[in-house]
Amino acid sequence: MPAWWKGKCKSKASSNGNTNGSTKEKANSFDGALSIGNGKSIDRSSVPGGLGSPCTGPTSPLAHPLPRPSSSPLPKISQEQLAAAASASTSESSVSSYGSDEAPDLGSYRFLEQTHAARGRTMPLSVQHAPTQHRHLSVSPRKEFHLHTFEPTTSGVVTTGRKSMEAVFGHRSGLSTSPVHLRACPVMQEDPGTKGSAHPLPLPLPPGNLLRAPLQSQWKKGKLLGRGTFGHVYLGFNSENGQLCAIKEVNVISDDSNSRESLRQLNQEITLLSSFSHPNIVQYYGSEMVDDTLSVYLEYVSGGSIHKLLQEYGPFKEPVIRNYTAQILSGLAYLHSRDTVHRDIKGANILVDPSGDIKLADFGMAKHISSYTSVRSFKGSPYWMAPEIIMNGNGYNLSVDIWSLGCTILEMATSKPPWSQYEGVAAIFKIANSKEIPEIPEHFSAEGKHFLNLCLQRDPAARPTAAQLLEHPFVRDQVAGVKATKSNRESSSSSSSLFQTSMDFSKRSNSPLHNRELHVRNLAVFPLLRTSNDALDRRANFSLPVSPCSSPLRQKQTNRSCLPSPPHPAFSAGAINYSPINASLYPPRSNAGFIDPFLEPTHLRAGAHLGSPRKF
Numbered sequence: 001m002p003a004w005w006k007g008k009c010k011s012k013a014s015s016n017g018n019t020n021g022s023t024k025e026k027a028n029s030f031d032g033a034l035s036i037g038n039g040k041s042i043d044r045s046s047v048p049g050g051l052g053s054p055c056t057g058p059t060s061p062l063a064h065p066l067p068r069p070s071s072s073p074l075p076k077i078s079q080e081q082l083a084a085a086a087s088a089s090t091s092e093s094s095v096s097s098y099g100s101d102e103a104p105d106l107g108s109y110r111f112l113e114q115t116h117a118a119r120g121r122t123m124p125l126s127v128q129h130a131p132t133q134h135r136h137l138s139v140s141p142r143k144e145f146h147l148h149t150f151e152p153t154t155s156g157v158v159t160t161g162r163k164s165m166e167a168v169f170g171h172r173s174g175l176s177t178s179p180v181h182l183r184a185c186p187v188m189q190e191d192p193g194t195k196g197s198a199h200p201l202p203l204p205l206p207p208g209n210l211l212r213a214p215l216q217s218q219w220k221k222g223k224l225l226g227r228g229t230f231g232h233v234y235l236g237f238n239s240e241n242g243q244l245c246a247i248k249e250v251n252v253i254s255d256d257s258n259s260r261e262s263l264r265q266l267n268q269e270i271t272l273l274s275s276f277s278h279p280n281i282v283q284y285y286g287s288e289m290v291d292d293t294l295s296v297y298l299e300y301v302s303g304g305s306i307h308k309l310l311q312e313y314g315p316f317k318e319p320v321i322r323n324y325t326a327q328i329l330s331g332l333a334y335l336h337s338r339d340t341v342h343r344d345i346k347g348a349n350i351l352v353d354p355s356g357d358i359k360l361a362d363f364g365m366a367k368h369i370s371s372y373t374s375v376r377s378f379k380g381s382p383y384w385m386a387p388e389i390i391m392n393g394n395g396y397n398l399s400v401d402i403w404s405l406g407c408t409i410l411e412m413a414t415s416k417p418p419w420s421q422y423e424g425v426a427a428i429f430k431i432a433n434s435k436e437i438p439e440i441p442e443h444f445s446a447e448g449k450h451f452l453n454l455c456l457q458r459d460p461a462a463r464p465t466a467a468q469l470l471e472h473p474f475v476r477d478q479v480a481g482v483k484a485t486k487s488n489r490e491s492s493s494s495s496s497s498l499f500q501t502s503m504d505f506s507k508r509s510n511s512p513l514h515n516r517e518l519h520v521r522n523l524a525v526f527p528l529l530r531t532s533n534d535a536l537d538r539r540a541n542f543s544l545p546v547s548p549c550s551s552p553l554r555q556k557q558t559n560r561s562c563l564p565s566p567p568h569p570a571f572s573a574g575a576i577n578y579s580p581i582n583a584s585l586y587p588p589r590s591n592a593g594f595i596d597p598f599l600e601p602t603h604l605r606a607g608a609h610l611g612s613p614r615k616f
């Protein structure tokens with residue numbers, strides 16, 4: 001909790017504890033809890049592997065875009081050497097980094113870096129060969145090894161890029177700690193077709209041609225899709241294969257504090273996104289920096305955000321909410337199994353494709369949390385923010401996303417986030433101190449109300465995990481629908497491209513979630529979708545306009561280093577601001593333990609939020 005806040009309110013959250021139906025009746029299942037009574041909490045101590053359980057989610061090596069193969073014939077590194085390098089990398093990537101003295105010998109190559117473990121990043125291995133070449137060895141999640149030579153180190157290009165990025169990120173230790181994406185790397189392209197082989201290394205380029213940009217030349221920039229806090233998002237068209245993508249561009253001016261912050265967040269987004277592969281998470285294609293512009297190439301999701309759909313079409317009916325919620329949960333369960341907290345789950349950051357598939361986006365606030373740790377920074381969007389983020393005394397963990405999911409469900413049901421009748425600071429006060437949980441629409445089904453009550457438990461430890469919530473009756477049918485449809489389709493010879501995607505996904509994934517086939521597909525594909533409240537279907541689909549008042553959070557933006565989002569395009573000027581905030585919006589909290597997680601991850605503390613699936 002910020003120091004400035006302390007004088008204004010007393011810490012009631014912990015004493016408030018379970019505010020929604022505080023009776024702690026035991027229930028062995030969500031069904032049991034539902035039968036006990038709507039709004040009653042579940043006793044988590046009876047759940048094996050519940051919140052008290054240590055985090056057991058797999059940690060995956062973070063992958064980076066793979067270098068594009070060159071056609072030039074080049075010296076080879078043996079498979080054994082690469083395998084040894086990769087195994088050293090993957091086995092220790094989350095906990096250690098090599099100094100130059102400890103660097104394992106890789107023939108004539110020497111490891112210069114491995115991970116930035118403290119920030120949960122796995123950097124590509126950087127190897128130095130001849131004095132005139134600089135190379136990267138990276139390992140993809142599929143344990144593919146990729147080696148690439150960027151450019152002669154004597155050319156000044158790497159040096160220039162390094163200096164620039166050191167200035168931006170404050171890295172002073174040279175190339176070994178600079179993120180590969182931001183190192184003025186001219187070649188960044190995933191190349192799944194190069195398993196286990198060393199890439200041929202390009203011949204030195206003529207000096208004037210060193211910063212060639214294959215991604216940029218491959219993807220033609222099209223119309224503006226949207227504006228974010230840190231830059232613009234454009235449609236991209238690949239003239240070689242006809243594919244579309246979204247290109248997120250940020251202008252880099254290293255001595256500008258806003259640019260520094262935006263680059264830091266974008267770098268965070270790149271680092272995390274590049275390691276994810278899930279149908280409910282927007283897919284990362286690659287990134288590159290050309291001149292002063294960093295471009296991130298992402299899967300294009302043409303339907304826009306849930307927020308935008310709500311603005312245009314009004315509140316969603318419950319069957320749609322169930323389906324979207326199941327898909328959001330599926331993405332969250334995947335993220336959480338990788339110890340990553342999104343921290344900014346809300347309608348504006350959840351994209352919908354034309355067939356109703358959900359994609360979690362905007363990982364600028366996301367953070368990797370080590371096992372048994374939690375974070376303590378004040379980040380997120382106020383109306384969706386969990387109470388413990390505001391109180392901040394004991395840190396928080398993955399369960400903040402579950403609270404935000406609850407708020408997003410309310411947003412989908414009403415077109416407004418909870419507490420939207422209050423302006424920013426008042427809303428924050430309400431979230432932190434109110435004994436109430438946000439109002440749940442009367443028309444919601446009993447299952448929906450129960451689900452929401454679970455998500456909106458003020459005590460984070462009382463919130464089920466994403467994996468557990470996937471078993472809840474509110475969304476369970478969606479998951480069951482996936483299984484049924486998949487098995488039907490497996491037994492028939494015909495399969496749609498949509499279904500094929502699902503199959504491909506389950507084949508290529510090692511995650512427990514994938515193995516359990518919890519990937520949730522869209523309404524059209526799964527006819528088993530049903531609602532327990534048919535009356536909902538007959539309700540008028542009305543739109544509740546957002547309050548036109550402006551948020552104090554927006555008005556308080558006097559600090560140039562603060563980078564809350566600009567109002568969503570759907571909001572007119574002066575409309576209420578539902579944008580994310582970060583700690584720099586508020587005065588430094590000298591004794592409140594304010595920690596910038598990007599700078600100081602050692603303040604993380606025990607209490608990760610993962611649990612086993614519930615049995616019903």
Ligand SMILES: Nc1ncnc2c1ncn2[C@@H]1O[C@H](COP(=O)(O)OP(=O)(O)OP(=O)(O)O)[C@@H](O)[C@H]1O
Pocket residue numbers: 225226227228229230231233246282298299300301302304305348349351361362364564565566580
């Ligand atoms: N993958 C995508 N496909 C289609 N449109 C996208 C995609 N990513 C972003 N957009 C559009 O661009 C807009 C801005 O993108 P985004 O929200 O990611 O930027 P940001 O700066 O990270 O945002 P924020 O201000 O929430 O931090 C979105 O509202 C959306 O309309």
